[in-house]
Amino acid sequence: MVKHTGGCHCGAVRFEVWNSPDLHVFHCSCSICTKKQNHHFIVPKNRFTLLQGLENLTTYTFNTHVAKHTFCKTCGVQSFYTPRSNPDGYIAPHCLDPGTVHSVTVENFCGEKWEESMQVHETIRDMS
Template sequence: MKYHGSCHCGGIAFDVEGDLGGVMSCNCSMCARKGALLWFVPREALVLSTPPERMSTYTFNKHVIQHRFCPVCGIHPFGEGTGPDGKAMAAVNVRCLEGVEFEKLPVQHFDGKAS
């Protein structure tokens, strides 16, 4: 299925396609503060509608995930990194997707604090 997502002000907009069967909630210092519910997809499944230079990026700890956020409204719609298989992936914040009843999705909890 195809979904449309954006930050709050619309400065970052994208489409993502895939099977949204569940989300991950991470308790690392970054995810716990953002409250993001993450859906991992191959990076090529996420297509930006706005130029990448309109995004800001934050990295921390091992600096392997580029946490993308809007410099205007501050919302974090997705992150980018490399999956365990070595391929580019995106971690989409499903709270930024239109029409998704995220509270009905199964949630897998990940202990990012321990990683």
């Protein structure tokens, strides 16, 4: 495990997350991930710390309202969010500071058929 740090574009939101330097990242095809071109990795809540910017975050939800899409009110960047698949986990891949990631393995997840995909997916459920 290594400590990764990251944040939004303007610097108002900063976080740290403990995870492997070798990231297992998901490419989801659900409607919001497709529009945002979002890739994500999942870590348990106890390995994520928001260092600053709570007051600068706003949240978007839709459909089941389980996923919490948080983003910076100033620059609009989503540094992390709470996914529907793992509501006790956090996702924060694209806003990590350089220097701590050694490799990235990308796995596709069919978010267009979310319920069906979650039933058969072998790794995502156990990541948080």
